[in-house]
Amino acid sequence: MAKKENKPESSRRKLAKGIYLSQVIGKEVQEVLSHYEEEQKIEIAEHLILMFQEIREYFKTKDESVYTKYAERENALLKKYSKAFKPFTSKKFYELFDFGIILSQKDYYTEEEFNNLEDQENDLAELDIKQLTQAMNNLLNGELHYLYLEREPQFETNSEEKSSKDEDDKEMTEARQLLAIYYLLKSGFGIEHRSSNSVSDVTLFAHLLLGKKFTSLQASSIYKKYKLIPNYNKDEQLIKDLKYIKSYFEKLDLQKALELINKELEATIKGLLPAKRKNYL
Numbered sequence: 292m293a294k295k296e297n298k299p300e301s302s303r304r305k306l307a308k309g310i311y312l313s314q315v316i317g318k319e320v321q322e323v324l325s326h327y328e329e330e331q332k333i334e335i336a337e338h339l340i341l342m343f344q345e346i347r348e349y350f351k352t353k354d355e356s357v358y359t360k361y362a363e364r365e366n367a368l369l370k371k372y373s374k375a376f377k378p379f380t381s382k383k384f385y386e387l388f389d390f391g392i393i394l395s396q397k398d399y400y401t402e403e404e405f406n407n408l409e410d411q412e413n414d415l416a417e418l419d420i421k422q423l424t425q426a427m428n429n430l431l432n433g434e435l436h437y438l439y440l441e442r443e444p445q446f447e448t449n450s451e452e453k454s455s456k457d458e459d460d461k462e463m464t465e466a467r468q469l470l471a472i473y474y475l476l477k478s479g480f481g482i483e484h485r486s487s488n489s490v491s492d493v494t495l496f497a498h499l500l501l502g503k504k505f506t507s508l509q510a511s512s513i514y515k516k517y518k519l520i521p522n523y524n525k526d527e528q529l530i531k532d533l534k535y536i537k538s539y540f541e542k543l544d545l546q547k548a549l550e551l552i553n554k555e556l557e558a559t560i561k562g563l564l565p566a567k568r569k570n571y572l
Contacts (some may be wrong), residue, residue: 309422369564478548
């Protein structure tokens, strides 16, 4: 009986290019998301969904403005996340816009195979890009679906939360009250729930100050918000919240708190996209 011959790697049947890339890049996307918390996962997943739409558009049009739009958005995230962006940048997703090298970079071809290709074989076909981008769209939208289900609603959801509002000032939201407590405790007493004290201890104190009955951490809207403070709200909403509470600290001339608030304001404004940032400069 003839002995079965092992074929060299280069001669084995390969997966379709688009399917291969979707498998490899899908694992990279999931690995990247595993490094971040809920809100950061949502922001990065939304960025990636736009990126894969832009990859498809760039493949069809070769319009450099498409890549520029992607690059500007990613640069804004880099400035916002700084060193926390390393897990993302390590995957070099920008290389996906270079259709002539993707397959080589993702090890679809060996170096020898790649060098022996004819020029016209280097490029991906439209079907390959369609398979890749559709698979990534399905993956990322699935991730977002579950992340949104775990996210706190961005509106008051029950009578207990609604009753916490001051009837004479609809702008005095619970999130703003907690933001004020955060800067008061941090500036005046060095209490920071991420280092010096637990968030559960601060939650109990906040319930006392706001006059809200405490039953359990699981049922506490204050706990759910405070564990994310000072970034429970994001971007432009956070800027509005900071400016709102700032006026109260100014009236009491609490300079240390004002320094912290101004620092957070500056960082939040810098993190906005250029089109939005100019409204605050």
